[in-house]
Amino acid sequence: MNVRHIGADFRVVVRSYLRNPVALFFSLIFPIILIGLFGLIFSAAGSGPVTVQVLNEDHNSPVSQAFLAALNNTSVVKVAVVSDASVTPSNFGSWLGANDDPVGLIVPDGFASDYENGTATNLTVYTNPSDAASSGTVLGAVQGVANGFNLRRACSGTACSPVIGYTSENVGSPVYTYIDYLIPGLIGFSILTSPMFSMVDIASSYRKDGIFRELSLTPLTRAEWLVSRISWYVLLTFVAAGIMIGAGVYLFSAHVHLTLGLLPFLVIGPFFFVSLGMLAGSVAKTPESAALIGNIITFPMMFLSGTFFTVASFPPYLQDFARVLPLYYVIDGMNQVMLFSNSGRALVDLLIVLVAGIVVFALAVRLFKWRDE
Amino acid sequence: MPTAIEVRGLTKRYGALAAVDGIDFSVESGTVFSFLGPNGAGKTTTTEILEGLRRRTDGDVRVLGLDPWNDGAALHRRIGVIPQDFRFFEKITAREAVEYYRALFHTNADPARLLAQVELLDKIDARFDTLSGGQKQKLGLALALTNDPEICFLDEPTTGLDPHARRSIWAVIRDLKRSGRTVFLTTHYLEEAELLADHVAIINHGRIIAAGTPGEIIRAHGRPERITVEAPAELATYLAQRLGVAATADGGHVSVELGDKRDALKVLQAIDASGLPWDSFETAHDTLEDVFVRLVGQMDDGALKQEARS
Ligand SMILES: Nc1ncnc2c1ncn2[C@@H]1O[C@H](COP(=O)(O)OP(=O)(O)O)[C@@H](O)[C@H]1O
Ligand SMILES: [Mg+2]
Secondary structure: OOHHHHHHHHHHHHHHHHOOHHHHHHHHHHHHHHHHHHHHHHOOOOOOOEEEEEEEOOOOOHHHHHHHHHHHHOOOEEEEEOOOOOOOOOOHHHHHHHOOOOOEEEEOOOHHHHHHHOOOEEEEEEEOOOOHHHHHHHHHHHHHHHHHHHHHHHHHOOOOOOOEEEEEEEOOOOOOOHHHHHHHHHHHHHHHHHHHHHHHHHHHHHHHOOHHHHHHOOOOOHHHHHHHHHHHHHHHHHHHHHHHHHHHHHHHOOOOOOOHHHHHHHHHHHHHHHHHHHHHHHHOOOHHHHHHHHHHHHHHHHHHOOOOOOHHHOOHHHHHHHOOOHHHHHHHHHHHHHHHOOHHHHHHHHHHHHHHHHHHHHHHHHHOOOOOO | OOEEEEEEEEEEEEOOEEEEEEEEEEEEOOOEEEEEOOOOOOHHHHHHHHOOOOOOOEEEEEEOOEOOOOOHHHHHOOEEEEOOOOOOOOOOEHHHHHHHHHHHHOOOOOHHHHHHHOOOHHHOOOEHHHOOHHHHHHHHHHHHHOOOOOEEEEEOOOOOOOHHHHHHHHHHHHHHHHOOOEEEEEEOOHHHHHHHOOEEEEEEOOEEEEEEOHHHHHHHHOOOOEEEEEOOOHHHHHHHHHHOOOEEEEOOEEEEEOOOOOHHHHHHHHHHHOOOOOEEEEEEOOOHHHHHHHHHHHHHHHHHHHHHHO
């Protein structure tokens, strides 16, 4: 494995790609289209200010009044104070759900005195998974107003640390919204599709055009060639993931953890699927059968690995089926690191993909011939 | 002179078809060897076996003392190849292509110098998909030279090119020979073999049917020298009776085969003495083309007759 060879081939790949506007357009615009489309379909964006139901447990203290007034002044939310005496912090979530109110806010008891004394106090924001747009709006507004209050206090008091914090709770039971699941799902989708479709095609078209024959006459080895292609798709995956996370967070207020734990998946995922695409393209005798094999492998994974819908929402037999699909482990692992901060399970997912990747890579290097036997 | 390529009993079968059918030849270092044959003769098959791109069914092949199939990696550092229909990455420029090969072969070849050598300097920054057929072949040549090869394999490098492009490829091939390289050239153009090659092997249906220098092939397989005059057919009869030579009449022309060059004078005297009207005489001898067309034609006639019988 010679790094200089890989570097030389990588430059050729990058140049070929950058000079092919159509291919570039599809690999970078496609993720945006996908996230935009699914984001819009599944999180009906409301127009006008979002009404937020407020349960004020601080008995209308001046500070809480001021806070709610400031919130109202943001013009993106409209504060409606709950007057029903039977509503308590413990049943507030289900009360919101029952009234079809997508968002709510609890101002805790002692909010004013805590604020004045500089003791940490915590607001609770309730949001609804099916209404990502309202959720994002309210969370953003609460955060903004809380920051303002914290700053004002920090400048007038002795302690300069923020006082008002907030936690986010869901209306109903699940903690994450559709768009939150959609981001790892769509990153997985692009890790699967862009290498699979193009590697299957490259495997047969390079053979037909004699490019493999050309390369076989140079000291470049098949493993080096494959590593160069993998490197390219890793780079492409980083860019696509960045675009999708950016679009998800800014357009649809997704909340995902950006941790370093995501990076291994953005490397091992393309490693697996570039190798698999090459393997599929190599075992096929004709370009037509290559495309067919590629589709047979790709299509079930495209829908059943947690790309557009979480696997947890599938009927049990489909969940079992999903567990034999390699992409399931890529997406599940990304869910674990981006949503649940569950690095233990993410590591298991990663190991599964890594081992499968090594096997497929070795098979691909072995079976893909660039000269006639 | 050392031998660059040595082939004994080389056979390549595809099912029932023997694409190459037990051929022997050798190529001396520093010479241009041309494999001449019609389409489907087995030129590419042989060439790719020599390059280590295809596995042979049978026979013995040594290129620079190496077995091309098993010692491919070592061989490829020492040879340069321009395949038939050379194709490359569409969006890569000529300069970048040479730089790519330079990095793969760990040489310090200068793209500008190499491209100048193949007369492609003006296209150094043009992308492959914008090059003409001849320019693509020239880039193939430049890439084949990146590793300063001892042998260059060129498989029909001028097929489909216009006369000007062909001539400039020929100039490069002459250059290669001048720089002491061995050249293995396949072609179905006779003049190309005749102009460039030190040794020619004519191949048809996987068999070598004639081999040697162009002169040797013509002497061995060509018809005798002949005189042709514009004259009525009676002259043929007259000359046959008078001199006992083979004379044929065809469309106002009479042709006489000469056993010896000096017979020419006797024939001309006899023509003059015949009293028949005659005009514009010329002497002709077989070119490699005549020999090629006849040898390949005879073989195909034979094959047709065999097929008809069976
Ligand atoms: N991969 C192959 N499979 C089957 N037949 C082949 C293959 N390659 C070449 N042939 C056959 O072998 C014969 C010689 O082909 P080739 O060497 O390409 O001829 P040339 O280069 O002289 O035109 C042809 O009849 C061709 O059809
Ligand atoms: Mg050929």
